[in-house]
Amino acid sequence: MKIERLINAPVSSNCYIISDGSGAIVIDAGTADSEELLNYIQSRDLKIDFILLTHEHFDHCAGVNAIHKQTNAPLYCSEKCNELIQHSRGNYSAYWTEGKPFEVAPADKIIEDGEQLNWRGHSIYFYLTLGHSLGSTTIRIDNEALFTGDNYVPNIRTYTNLSGGSKEDLRKTLAFYSLFIKYPSMIVYPGHLKPLTISHAHFFESLRGYSEQQMKKVAEQLKIKED
Ligand SMILES: [Zn+2]
Helix, strand or coil: CCEEEECCCCCCCCEEEECCCCCEEEEECCCCHHHHHHHHHHCCEEEEEECCCCCCCCCHHHHHHHHHHHCCCCEEEEHHHHHHHHHCCCCCHHCCCCCCCCCCCCCCCCEEECEEEEEEEEEEEEEEEECCCCEEEEEEEECCEEEEECCCCCCCCCCCCCCCCHHHHHHHHHHHHHHHHCCCCEEEEEEECCCEEEECCCCCCHHHCCHHHHHHHHCCCCCCCCC
């Protein structure tokens, strides 16, 4: 399995292409024309098996329509994410002055909390993880990769002041992330900035006034859903 990061434009969020053999998954196609992404796929003769979204915001989903049109790849996302991407105010493109408002076509499959998918010999797990937004979903592949979307971006305080954001929910989500430290080789792939190993991800720092000790206390009440 290979994981490649493309930086979306004009907002520099991360698009990830996970490939194995001739198949690929795309997470957060956030560039409107998806040209770089489609070139990457075509030049390597990859087939996009499905597109996933970590959440509904425009800088993470602006390219979905273009990929769908070019490749017919289905979109999978959480119920709330699906609801919100279909409206320019829900995906926030209506409020962004540097681009045009847009709507994303409905998802082909709704992802449930704790759902597991088998993909080309890998296990993909989905966790509905609120905090940054109502549609926020964490995607995990095997014990190797954790895609946190905008709930966790290294060295940045997580934005919880957009619609549906909640510091209380984020507290729980960050504590949940800390449980994955039991997989020391796991890499955290954030929604913006560079991926890092889980031991370097100080999740508690994403929330003002949240200590490592408090995070551990919240984490004691939680467990990873497939355990
Ligand atoms: Zn966001």
